[in-house]
Amino acid sequence: MMIREGLFNRILLWAITIAGLIVIYAPPLYLLAVSFNPALQPGVPRLSDLSLTWYAALPHERALVGALQQSLIIATITAVLATGMSLLAALAYFELRATRTAWFLTVILPMFVPGVIQGLALSAVFTRSGIKASTLTVIAGHLLWAMPFAFIVILTSFAAVRRSYLTAAADLGATRWRQFVDITLPLIRPGLISAVIFSFLLSLNEFTRAFYLAGRQNTLPVVLFGKMNSGASPVIYAMSGAIFLVSVGCVALASVHFLLRRN
Amino acid sequence: MAISIQVDHVSREYGPVKALDDVTLDIKAGEFFTLLGSSGCGKSSLLKLIGGFDTQTSGRVCFDGKDVSGLAANKRPVNTVFQSLALFPHMSVAQNVGYGLRLRGLSGSSLDSRINDALDLVELSGFGPRNVNILSGGQRQRVALARALVMEPGILLLDEPLTGLDERLRQQMRDEFGRLHKRTGATFILVTHNQDEALSLSDRMAVMHKGRIEQVDAPARFFDAPANAFVARFIGIDTLLRPEKIDTANGQAEATIAGQTLPVRADGFLDPAASVVAIRPDRLFLAPQGAPSSLLLTVVGTTFRGLHRDLKLAFSDGQTLVIAIEADADIGQLTVGQKVPVGLKPDAAVLVSSAGMPQAG
Numbered sequence: 001m002m003i004r005e006g007l008f009n010r011i012l013l014w015a016i017t018i019a020g021l022i023v024i025y026a027p028p029l030y031l032l033a034v035s036f037n038p039a040l041q042p043g044v045p046r047l048s049d050l051s052l053t054w055y056a057a058l059p060h061e062r063a064l065v066g067a068l069q070q071s072l073i074i075a076t077i078t079a080v081l082a083t084g085m086s087l088l089a090a091l092a093y094f095e096l097r098a099t100r101t102a103w104f105l106t107v108i109l110p111m112f113v114p115g116v117i118q119g120l121a122l123s124a125v126f127t128r129s130g131i132k133a134s135t136l137t138v139i140a141g142h143l144l145w146a147m148p149f150a151f152i153v154i155l156t157s158f159a160a161v162r163r164s165y166l167t168a169a170a171d172l173g174a175t176r177w178r179q180f181v182d183i184t185l186p187l188i189r190p191g192l193i194s195a196v197i198f199s200f201l202l203s204l205n206e207f208t209r210a211f212y213l214a215g216r217q218n219t220l221p222v223v224l225f226g227k228m229n230s231g232a233s234p235v236i237y238a239m240s241g242a243i244f245l246v247s248v249g250c251v252a253l254a255s256v257h258f259l260l261r262r263n
Numbered sequence: 264m265a266i267s268i269q270v271d272h273v274s275r276e277y278g279p280v281k282a283l284d285d286v287t288l289d290i291k292a293g294e295f296f297t298l299l300g301s302s303g304c305g306k307s308s309l310l311k312l313i314g315g316f317d318t319q320t321s322g323r324v325c326f327d328g329k330d331v332s333g334l335a336a337n338k339r340p341v342n343t344v345f346q347s348l349a350l351f352p353h354m355s356v357a358q359n360v361g362y363g364l365r366l367r368g369l370s371g372s373s374l375d376s377r378i379n380d381a382l383d384l385v386e387l388s389g390f391g392p393r394n395v396n397i398l399s400g401g402q403r404q405r406v407a408l409a410r411a412l413v414m415e416p417g418i419l420l421l422d423e424p425l426t427g428l429d430e431r432l433r434q435q436m437r438d439e440f441g442r443l444h445k446r447t448g449a450t451f452i453l454v455t456h457n458q459d460e461a462l463s464l465s466d467r468m469a470v471m472h473k474g475r476i477e478q479v480d481a482p483a484r485f486f487d488a489p490a491n492a493f494v495a496r497f498i499g500i501d502t503l504l505r506p507e508k509i510d511t512a513n514g515q516a517e518a519t520i521a522g523q524t525l526p527v528r529a530d531g532f533l534d535p536a537a538s539v540v541a542i543r544p545d546r547l548f549l550a551p552q553g554a555p556s557s558l559l560l561t562v563v564g565t566t567f568r569g570l571h572r573d574l575k576l577a578f579s580d581g582q583t584l585v586i587a588i589e590a591d592a593d594i595g596q597l598t599v600g601q602k603v604p605v606g607l608k609p610d611a612a613v614l615v616s617s618a619g620m621p622q623a624g
Contacts, residue, residue: 160352167316168349170336172363172414182362186353 028244035241040234054238061235067223068239071204074135074219078142079200085143086150086195091184094158104155111148118144119212126213134215141209146199153198157191265293265450266326266340266417268313273322275308275474282308283319284474292327292417295444295451297461299497300471306454307422309471313452314420315339326417342411343420348403350395356382356406357391363414381413384443401432408439412447421453425460433460440464458498470494472619486543487610488530493619495541502542502584503620506535516614521578525557525607529614539617546611547586549574550604558605560584562597576605 030044037045038053045051059065089107093100110118122141123133131137161184169179185192207221214222220239227236270288274281283305290296298306311317312324315336323330331339342363351359361369361378369377382388385405390398395406404424411419421440425433441464444451455461461468462482469479470493478490489495492503506518509529516529518540527540560576563583567590574586574597586605597603 162347162349164345164347164349165351167336168343168345168351168410169362170316171314171341171343171345172410173337173366174362175337178366183351 028240031237032241032244035234035237037234037237042234042237054234055242057233057235058238058242061233061239063223064220064227064235064239067218067220070135070217071220074138074142074210075200075203077139078146078203079196081139082143082146082150082199082203083154083192083195086147086154087188087192089147089151090154090158090188091180093155094161107151108148110144113144115145115206115208119209122209123212132215133213135217137213137215138210138219141213142203142206145206145209146202149202150195150199153195154188154191157188157194160187264417265448267292267328268418268450268452269323269325269328270309270313271323271325273309273312273319273324275305275312275317276320281474283312285322286474286476288469288476288479290450290452292450293448295441295453295464295466297453297455297465297468298471299455299458299461299468301456301497304471305474306471308474310343310420310422310452310454313418314341314343340417341420342414342416342418343422344404344407344411344424346423346426348407350403350406350410352396354395355391356387356393356395356398359395359406360391360409360413362410377413381409384412384446385409385439400428401436404428404432404436405439408443412443415447416449418450418452419447421451423454423456425455425457437464462498470497472497477619488528488613489541489615491616491618491620492539492541495615496619500541500543502544503617504540504542504578504582504584505617506538506540506614509533509535509538509614518612518614521580521582523558523578525612527612527614528610533614537617538614539620540612541615542584542607542612543610544573544585544587546608547584548606548608549586549588550606557607559602560605562599562601562603564599565597576603 033044034042035054036050036052037043038049038051039045086107089103093103093107096103119141122137122144126133126137165183165187166179169183174182205221206219207225210219211222218226224236224239227233268288268290270286270290273283273286275283286305286309288309298309300306308317312319315331315334315338319332324332326340351362354362357375357378360381361374364374364377378391379388382390385408387402387405387409390402390406395403398406407424424440425436428436437460440451440453444464453460453464465482467479467481468485470477470485470490472493478485478494480488485494485498486500489498489500495503504518504520506520506527507522508519509527510517510519511529511533516527516533517524518527518535520540525540529538560578563575563577565575566573568587570590571587572590574588575583576586577583
């Protein structure tokens with residue numbers, strides 16, 4: 001009786017898991033398959049037709065490569081700045097007492113402003129004050145977008161920092177700076193790493209704000225969207241496939257790293 | 264080098280709340296001094312001021328006569344074993360113990376040997392590379408001790424360090440504190456609400472109540488001459504009787520309670536309205552039937568307490584006292600309501616100020 005019940009439950013759990021995985025991974029895998037199809041029309045290729053034609057064409061697509069470069073630069077700068085600023089904001093939150101809730105809401109407010117409105121507003125303000133749309137304006141928009149998320153992630157990691165650790169460090173002779181470097185920073189490191197990854201991806205994906213704020217060089221999502229609407233060449237599938245493969249590769253590397261460290 | 268501490272008219276106010284109310288205290292260099300009191304009495308506030316984790320509202324804290332009020336915690340020759348221990352979770356045992364020395368610029372083999380010496384001192388030899396998060400409670404306690412002692416502080420503060428340990432470990436760590444105090448010669452200040460700890464370890468102790476110091480003395484003096492009713496009750500003299508009148512004859516004071524007279528030691532308190540008679544349960548005995556005795560009391564009941572029995576006796580006005588008698592003492596059959604004679608050994612009863620006496624009831 002018990003065994004049959006267990007078996008049924010196990011089958012149910014596996015079914016749900018597999019269904020979930022299919023929903024999550026089927027679309028990007030479909031895209032990946034399409035990217036290996038040499039035909040101009042999108043579709044899953046026959047095994048014999050698999051080809052790297054579009055990947056080979058990728059480096060020659062100036063617009064796409066330029067957009068990718070631009071996106072990577074913006075995402076990297078956004079990730080570093082958002083993490084740094086969120087760290088400062090989180091330290092302020094840690095020290096504040098009566099006003100900490102007000103401070104928390106102030107920092108995460110931009111998260112609730114729709115991208116269309118924020119992009120439009122920033123664009124209007126920049127134009128008005130004579131600031132030309134450029135890489136920097138996109139970064140400014142993306143900072144507003146990514147910082148609340150980075151802030152929350154870092155704040156969560158602050159749960160590991162008890163005030164008594166800092167008191168104990170002071171007791172042993174540590175200045176405020178040493179307390180920060182020796183105690184706080186190592187304890188919130190997982191949060192900082194998550195914040196960097198989070199803000200990098202948020203910036204890389206962001207469309208609306210970049211659409212309003214980009215200067216001469218558009219970011220990748222904007223360019224991809226444009227290409228798709230203008231009857232795309234299948235190179236965009238190769239671009240998407242390449243990004244997907246790189247992401248999977250990164251996750252695989254990280255997993256191997258952690259597995260090795262545990263052993 | 265042991266350091267002496269002078270606390271000079273110190274108050275610490277949190278808004279309208281006075282955590283410390285005009286406290287003056289002298290702690291000698293090398294002394295094991297205990298601040299004893301229930302929670303909220305201000306003992307931890309005083310410890311924070313000595314450690315430099317807080318600033319007093321008024322008054323001065325001096326080390327060896329020098330005002331340290333402006334000196335931050337990280338500059339004071341004081342180290343603390345915190346109630347929460349506050350071991351750094353991302354550091355190994357050795358890294359925890361060596362942290363303060365690394366801040367002083369020590370490294371390499373001199374650092375390692377100091378760490379090992381400190382670990383030897385608390386009997387944790389070889390524990391250096393261990394993870395502090397998976398040690399037992401007693402071991403974590405020892406790491407915290409080693410981390411403070413390795414700094415060779417002039418003053419070691421122990422903030423309720425035994426709270427949360429089981430009874431056997433408490434005993435063990437308590438002995439450890441005594442041993443380490445002798446070994447290091449530093450001034451030890453222990454904060455606790457546990458009177459056993461205070462009595463067994465301290466050279467002198469202070470009983471605190473509502474931000475004030477009620478009495479500072481050597482432990483034994485608290486039993487000979489408690490400063491007032493609060494102190495007497497706090498250290499375990501539970502029998503506090505209100506006298507009807509107090510007479511002095513031939514230099515010997517006598518208190519009258521419910522019509523019966525007993526000799527008391529009076530150190531100046533002679534006002535029956537403002538004083539109570541504190542009676543030590545260990546200096547009362549049941550007098551043999553027929554023998555001349557001081558008091559004749561009515562049996563209320565007995566309580567079995569393991570190694571002894573508590574015999575509760577009442578005066579005619581309803582006030583009660585408790586005598587501790589040996590569990591196997593031959594006291595015959597005592598029935599409730601029976602009258603028994605009670606004798607007093609010398610200095611069994613002391614007249615003390617009734618300050619801090621709870622309302623009768």
